[in-house]
Amino acid sequence: VEKRYNTWKGSRENQSLYLPQLAFEAEVCQYVKFMAREVRPPAKSGVTSVPLHPDIPLLGPRFLPPSFLHVLRRNAAPEITPNPAYLKPLNVIHPMYYPELLERCPNCRTLGAKPDLAYNGWNPTGHREVHGVMQEETAIGIQLRCNSCEARKETRSHCFVTTNPIFWENVQHWEVPGKWLYHCRCSPVLTSAGLTAGMPHFLKRSATTSDLYDLIVELRPSMTAAGLAENIRR
Numbered sequence: 001v002e003k004r005y006n007t008w009k010g011s012r013e014n015q016s017l018y019l020p021q022l023a024f025e026a027e028v029c030q031y032v033k034f035m036a037r038e039v040r041p042p043a044k045s046g047v048t049s050v051p052l053h054p055d056i057p058l059l060g061p062r063f064l065p066p067s068f069l070h071v072l073r074r075n076a077a078p079e080i081t082p083n084p085a086y087l088k089p090l091n092v093i094h095p096m097y098y099p100e101l102l103e104r105c106p107n108c109r110t111l112g113a114k115p116d117l118a119y120n121g122w123n124p125t126g127h128r129e130v131h132g133v134m135q136e137e138t139a140i141g142i143q144l145r146c147n148s149c150e151a152r153k154e155t156r157s158h159c160f161v162t163t164n165p166i167f168w169e170n171v172q173h174w175e176v177p178g179k180w181l182y183h184c185r186c187s188p189v190l191t192s193a194g195l196t197a198g199m200p201h202f203l204k205r206s207a208t209t210s211d212l213y214d215l216i217v218e219l220r221p222s223m224t225a226a227g228l229a230e231n232i233r234r
């Protein structure tokens with residue numbers, strides 16, 4: 001966790017460098033990585049995934065910063081820094097949550113070829129900012145490498161990050177998952193946890209939350225960009 005945090009810290013010259021945010025994100029990434037390892041099938045087993053153990057809580061893909069209650073109950077001597085109010089929610093763009101959507105290569109898709117993907121860990125430069133309706137959020141992606149494309153000389157790239165607009169270039173906006181019901185069969189308590197947010201949209205100039213994107217789509221026909229900006233600020 002510490003190593004990841006330090007790598008991000010060192011590679012974010014022109015981006016936000018709010019250290020408690022990076023620390024929170026490093027912890028979340030560690031959890032997702034652990035969970036992804038838990039469901040990974042043994043080599044040559046022929047199955048696509050192993051069920052997650054009932055004792056492991058299935059959280060995400062949108063992680064809220066720890067609340068005051070967490071800080072109070074998880075620490076022996078709670079220090080009230082950092083102020084959780086300044087931390088932004090983190091959206092994790094990992095195949096653990098979106099298996100079909102992320103297990104593809106943009107080039108191969110255009111060519112109609114079968115991708116040969118390898119995952120290369122979290123984005124080394126850390127999170128991306130995501131604009132939201134009520135508050136700003138962040139998103140962290142992982143690196144994909146397509147071995148089929150690496151072998152092809154004519155393709156412009158074979159490495160992608162799942163929060164980069166290049167990865168999403170040919171994906172229609174309705175393919176990006178919206179809100180879905182969080183349902184967990186192994187825990188009756190979690191079954192009623194309700195809706196989670198949809199996946200952010202990664203556009204060329206900025207990224208937006210699912211909610212903001214829906215709002216823009218809804219307002220677009222009747223409104224200018226200035227009018228929309230005015231609306232969002234309200």
Ligand SMILES: [Zn+2]
Pocket residue numbers: 105106107108109115116146147148149
């Ligand atoms: Zn490819």
Ligand SMILES: [Zn+2]
Pocket residue numbers: 054058184185186187
């Ligand atoms: Zn469960």
